[in-house]
Amino acid sequence: MTACDNRLCASIHFSSSTWVTISDGTGRLYLIKTGKRGDAASEKWEVQIMFNEELGSPFVIAHSVSFIKSDVHSVAGLLLRVEKDELDAKGSGFYVSLEWVTMTEVDKEGADNKIYEIFKRRVLQGKSVPHYAAIEPGGDALMIVSYKPFRFMKDEENQLEENEDGKIADEKKGIDPVYYWQQTEDDLTVTIHLPQDITKDDIQIQFPPEGIIVALKNQSPLLEGKLYSSIDHESCTWIIRDNRYSLEISIIKKDEGPMWPELIVDDSRGEFIMGSSQCSAVAERLMHLTSEEMVQNPHPEKENPPCNAQELEECDIFLEDSTSLCRFDGNTLKITHVV
Template sequence: MTSNLVELRPNRRLLDHGFEGYKLNLNSLPQHRFNLQSDVDRLYPDDIQYSFIHAKLFALHNHLVPDLWDHAFNFYYIDKNQQVRNITFENINNTIQQAIVYDVPASEERKSGNFNLCLQFPSSHLAVISDGRGYLHIVDTGTRNKPATEKSQWQTIHSTLALEGKYFVIVDTRVQDTDCKEVLHCLLQSVEQNEKHFNSVLTWITLENEGQGWKQVATRQIQGKGIVHYAAFEVGCTAIYIASDNLFKFTSDSERDIIMPSKEQPRQIIYTWLQTAEDITITLQLENKFNKNLLHVNVTPLTIKVSYAGKDFVNGKLSHKVDSELTTWNVQDNGQVDVLITKAESMLWDGLIEGGDSNGEQIMDATLVEDTHRRLAHLCSETEVTDKSIIALSTQELEECDAASEEDTVLVRLDATHHMVTHRVPLSVHQYLFTQQLEIQQAPALCLRHDVDACIWQPYPQLVNSDSWPIKHHGTLMAFGYVQSSKQNRKFITCPVNFSYAVVSEATRHIFIYKNTPNTDCQLRKRTEGTMKSVKVGQQNVINVEKNGEVLGINATNEYLFVLTQSVFLAIEVQ
């Protein structure tokens, strides 16, 4: 099975080439600051977690977890006592409620190699929690669309040592409901070291509940070198999407045997053919002392068959008609046989046999090649062009953020049934920026740089009875691709689901907010002429969060930007 190449073509209606950039707005945005009742649990990498994969998993871990199944401003984090705390923000009176909803079971003391705790909501009544020590907990949350102080306590309904003692983080979860059972898919990421480098290991575990409790029924493992930018389940859980700099492939599957694709055997050429506009010469080689009586040549206007001692050398339907009565062949003492067939019409053929023939190879006629070069000579020149009116591109005018990525990043669709890559999306010229959940039932969307802009792409399931993998352009953050690349200290990047603004958050000092709404009243003066020109510009707001401590989590909604630090919860009014 060969993979299909998918090209990302932005919707021109969602691009604005007249957008000039962002203008700094010195007006401060309203902020609401609240102290947490208990500090956020934060774990740092230890001496054995020194790879770039570890650094990314720890540094970019978002400790502020939104509940996408609840339309209210409900957020969760895990505190230093290993308790899940709920924060409900009331936007009417700008207050919050805080409450403990769950105590994570204490399996053992923390030790070297552990990860941060993870929390995800695969459905409106379930939560999946990893304790960073190797245990995975399935939790019944009950109804969550209530304020924090009115929620009931969550209950553990299943706990398992998921990866036989390996430590992991949760990448994605998805629930499938059928008439008789509930199926939970969990994608877990761990890190393994071999002799040369560190590998990212994605383990896909499947659990079922038929009314008598949860049990693990399947385990698949996908492995590759280096970091994983993006990984998510397809809606039907028949495939997985992975964006990375290196090839990832299935290494184990408890349900199906992994059949490695057989290597293609080198093509064995048993004859060659050379053509002019009038005729074709077919050449094949037999042994030195051969029996001429065993050589058979049969040419009709549309077919050809050349065989020796029962073995076919050339056999099939010709691409075009020939004059079979003019067919001749010549046999030499060294075993070389030349068959000359005359074309019915003067023309060059694309191939000898209709549909192609792997046993034959075309040899270009030297006179034909020379004639082609002669006819194209006017398009070539051996002298240097000295016309100074042509302005060449100066690489000195390029900035660092304009440089193409040196990493060969690719987004792939891995089919779980055949364990093969079905589709590939090259991302080398589309720098991966961040992930955003646009639709709760779909896979997370990807934000990719497109020239100076940033485009949000939503992958959808592969169409039934089709080789197409639809990836739709949903929105654009104007000039954000260029702007974010200049922020070398960026930690989190995000945007709301309506794409009205984008956010770049540093770890400790500033948060930059870029509002896309263009202001057409802005005017710029052209220095050479002194004339004024109206331009479209957005607004940039800068927020200093240094006094609140390091930013550990962030979430953008259409109206507010929520920020979590070690001991503070911030609600910033953006709109």
């Protein structure tokens, strides 16, 4: 072991009945083949150091697992670090890093024995130490239970790993909705902004059995998809407003009463605008939650109110700050399950 000012306690994790991962507390990781470890306390290990490499700042081994894929043996380890965050002026000033390292068996020409090299290094960051973190037995995924969420980082630049969903979300930022829609218990109104110099002859609107298609002549559809529910096709109308820059489509619901949660199934390009009467109705339903009667003690003869300050504060905790169990896929680096 080398001298290190920021030394941590050495840690060990038994990856399997014949493999062990060890951290010396200075940032060096050892992969050791012990042979079959018996039940006798006095039995010695047949120690073979198969991997020995410096991996940066000191860490503690949170978990490790040994597995075989396509007849190739690998050992994956989870390295836990708590590091300073120079940009975090308002918070704790620290972040938690989980490095997922996979070491794989390789054949080297001229080498008598097989050696192990790093096959993958992936890093996650969060703002709280996980309650539990473990790699699945087959090395395909990672399970984390934590109070604060964890996210994958890029290996090279230590920046957030962008998955396809994140890229799509970023691309949508700053882009105006394709359409706006309102509804009552009886009908829906859809408004689409039009380019200049568009006439009614340029507009093509169709209502297939369960959907809607809005297009301009010789162009791809502005709006197309399956409607959330059935409509009265014969009663639907449309008009170009006087400013000639907006198309307004009136759609009559076949089933009066139920409110639609979305206009087109799985289409996030539109924006719902709530009418003034609907806003008033929602406010009236929520009024009892902010009424002064809620904070008064309904039983003044008793000393304790119905809830104390701590219980009120717990109501303000955001969902993303609550403890959750997340499963991260090792290939896509996406969260596949959340509990």
